[in-house]
Amino acid sequence: MRRVALFLLALALLFGVWAFPLLGPLLRQGAFPNPFGLKEPLTLLVYGSSPEYSGYHKRAPERFRGLADAILLVRLDPKANRAVVLSIPRDTWVALPGYGWHKVNAYSPLGGPELMKQAVEQLVGVRPERYVVVSTEALRKAVDALGGVRVCVEKPMRYQDRAAGLAIDLKPGCQVLNGEEAEGYLRFRKDALGDIGRIQRQQAFFHALREQVLSPAGIWRLPRAVAAVEPYVRTDLTREERGAVLGFAMKRPGLVSLLLPGRFGGGGWAVDREALGRLLALYFQGEALGEEATLEGRLVALVYGPGQEALVEGAKERLRALGLRVLLHPVDLVPERTEVLENGPGALAEALGEALGVPYRVSGEAVLGADLTLRLGREGLPR
Structure with missing residues (x-):
């Protein structure tokens, strides 16, 4: 009996050490993971906020109003236990009444997350119910807290922007990237595909990050990662919704990552409306495919x-x-x-x-x- 009590005590101490980093975020956000909280699909607009500068080399205080980067329309579907991530190229043109035509990433400095939600709805045809905006610091902090993420860098990546404090120097090969290196990998776009190539690397990174988080080492470090990222996130999710999203993530949902269908044209990314309609019907509206997969001639x-x-x-x-x-x-x-x-x-x-x-x-x-x-x-x- 004494041994059982000692074992339970050791287990409680171990859990306390593991969960302690979450104490601050839980007190500030008031959201405990609720695995049963998300009963219906939830659509989120998730994007990064680029740094703003008040002068050359001088970073301005974070307002979450920089140009939008890594723009994602995310559909959390508890019935299918699936997360669908639709990446929207930042150079896609869209018009809103009273604003005219702008690239979609420009609506963040023009009107913040609420205007970004309107722009994405106008562009894609799906209204995001909530938004999550993260600053560039969030990525570095999260990756470092997780102990790095293993990524296969497909080619040499070198670029330097002294004004933005960005220095990228990555060699090809499969390797574990720290936070600074991961930021460089995800922001690099000085190649033939430009922003589209960067989006494809971001999607590869999503899968690698998911594997890292779900690994034994990743689960052990996850509370530290959440605590490290929390100060660099802004959202309009309610307390209950935050707990529901955390609980949904604990169920290890499947991941589908998509690129907004289209092609280069018109000084940006021209959307393929027919292909987009098929993806929305299946992954955002829950309709069946209704067509036979024929490989002949593909x-x-x-x-x-x-x-x-x-x-x-x-x-x-x-x-x-x-x-x-x-x-x-x-x-x-x-x-x-x-x-x-x-x-x-x-x-x-x-x-x-x-x-x-x-x-x-x-x-x-x-x-x-x-x-x-x-x-x-x-x-x-x-x-």
Whole structure:
């Protein structure tokens, strides 16, 4: 009996050490995780607020009114136990009455989160119910508190902005990034795809961050991460809603990450309304697909790295045998794993994944202009 009491005491002390960093945020926010609080889907507008400056090299006090960055429309669906993240390119043009035409990221300094909600509704056709705005400091603090996040950097990334205090110098390869390095990885856009390439890296980072948070080490560090981020977040979620969102996150929901369908044009990102309608119907309105996934005649981008030429030939043959057209897409770094990607409803990715015997994901990381993307990892395709 004494041993049981000592064990329970040790367990209580361990829990106290683990949860202690949450004490301050809980007292300020008044929100305890409620796993049963979210009963209906909740749509959030989540975006980063770029730093503001009162002079050269002089950071202004945080008002959460800088240009919007990493603009996300998030749908938390408790019935499907799924979080859907739709990334909206910052260079997408949208007009609001009384404001005229602006890129969507400019509505944050013009009118803050409420005006951003209106701009996103006008652009996408879905009204965000609540907003969450984070400053750039939040990312650094969260990643450092989690002990870093493992990311595969696909190419050398070098850029310096002295006025903004941003210095990026990342070498290619799979590595654990600290907070400063993660910020550089997520903000880098000095390549051919510009902001779209950055969004795709952000989506890869979301998946890596999710894996880190759900790991044993990540769960142990999670209270510290929450406490570190809390001062750099502004939201209109009520106390009950905050507890419900935290409780929903504890259920380890599935993650679907999407890029707003479109193409480069008109000095920004031109939205593909038909493709967007399909995604909204499935992931935001709960409608069934209602169409059969046919691979015949579809275009698949075959992504591979240096030294994989022999594997590529075998993959091409198998893809063409399925009736697919193949677009070779060489990259500087061999993909970490073999997988199928689709920035769409997901039925095509599922069909190809099952045909090849490889995993599939719905993700905006898919190659632009192709119906499907097949990343060829070191192991190639299973026989």
